[in-house]
Amino acid sequence: MPDFSDGFRELVKVIRTAIIGGTGYTGAELLRLLVAHPDVEIVAVSSRSEAGKPLTGAFPNLKGYLDLDFSDPSDLLSAKPDLVFFATPHGVAQASMKEIASTGARVIDLSADFRIKDQQLWEEVYSQPHQSPEFIADAVYGLPEVNRSAIAGSNLVACPGCYPTSVQLAMIPLIEKGLIDPASIVAYSGSGVSGAGRNAKVPYLLTEASENFQAYGTAGHRHEPEIVQGLRAVQAETDTPAEVLFLPHLVPMIRGIHSTVVADLKDKSADIQSVFEARYVDEPFVEVLPLGSQPQTRYVRGTNLCQLAVHVRGDRVVVLSVEDNLTKGASGQAVQCMNIMYGLDEKTGLNMPAMLPG
Helix, strand or coil, X not given: CCCCCCCCCCCCCCEEEEEECCCCHHHHHHHHHHCCCCCEEXXXXXXXXXXXXXXXXXXXXXXXXXXXXXXXHHHHHHHCCCEEXXXXXXXXXXXXXXXXXXXXXXXXXXXXXXXXXCHHHHHHHHXXXXXXXXXXXXXXXXXXXXXXHHHHCCCEEECCXXXXXXXXXXXXXXXXHCCECCCCEEEEEEECHHHHCCCCCHHHCHHHHCCCCEECCCCCCCHHHHHHHHHHHHCCCCCCCXXXXXXXXXXXXXXXEEEEEEEEECCCCCCHHHHHHHHHCCCCCEEECCCCCCCCHHHCCCCCCEEEEEEEECCEEEEEEEECCCHHHHHHHHHHHHHHHCCCCXXXXXXXXXXXXX
C-alpha cells in the first residue's frame, strides 16, 4: 500500500513525463532509465536542433522502446506532462519556470539553476543574472539521503551535481556527528569525460583525453560552493562552518567519478566505520564497504549506487567515494527523486547490477 502519512504522497497510475534537452548525455541516461520504468509514460522529448526527427535516429538503442519524434521546446507543454525534467545547460530551466509552473507540472532540474540558495553567489559563479529568483527559496536540493521528506512534497527539485554528490555523501556522517574539523576538508575528484557534456571540444576528443590525466578548475570550480552549502546545511550551528578545497581531475574513461576526501579528525578514538554503517544502513543507494576497502568506478557503472570506503590515517580520515556520474551523479538520482515525489518505491526503475566489464 502507498504511504500517505506525510501528506504529500499520492497514488499514481502513470506519470506523464517530458524531457527538455534530450540529446545530451544526461538526457540519454534519463531516457534509458525511464523507458523501463513501470510508472512512467514519456510524452515529449525536446531538442531545438533535432525537432521533428525520430528520437531513435539519435538513440538507436531505444528502438522498440520509444516511438517519438523530438519536439521543439516551445511545443513541449502541449503534451500536458505531469513532470518535466531539465537535462540542459545552466540558464535554460530558470528561463522556463514561470510558464511550466503555471501549468501545475512538477519539475526536476538536472542543471545548476536552483541548487545554490544565495542568488548573488549563483550569479557570481555562473556569470549571469538569475532569471527566476522567486523560485530559489522553494526549490528543494535533491539529495535523498538528506532531504527525502522535503523532496516528497516539492514541485521543484534541484538535482545535485555529480561531484557534489560524491563528496557530500563521503563527509555527511562525519559532519553530522562533529567528528572532523569542518574547515579541513580536501576533496580530490576524478571524472570520466562524459561529465563535460556532449560537446565537440578539443580537450574531450579521444586523441586528447585518452592516455592522459589532468587537473582543472584548480583556482576554483563552480561545484565548490554547492558542496560547501550542502555540508553546512547538516552541521551543528555551533560548529566551525565547513570549508572544502575541491580539486577536480579529468580521467581518461567515459563515465564514473572517484573522490578521495580527506579531513582532520577531532577524536582519533572514534569508530568511524560504525558511524558510516549506522548513517547509511537504510539508504538503498549508498553502500558502505568493509573497512579498508578500495572501491572502483567499474563496480558502480550504470547504477544508481554510491560506494564508500573509510580509512583512518593517524589523525586524518580518508573516505573513498565512487559513483557513475551519469546515474547517481545525475539522471539516476533524478529518477530516485521522482519516485519519492510520487510516493513510489524509491528503487523503482533503478534496481540493476553494474555493467561489467566496464
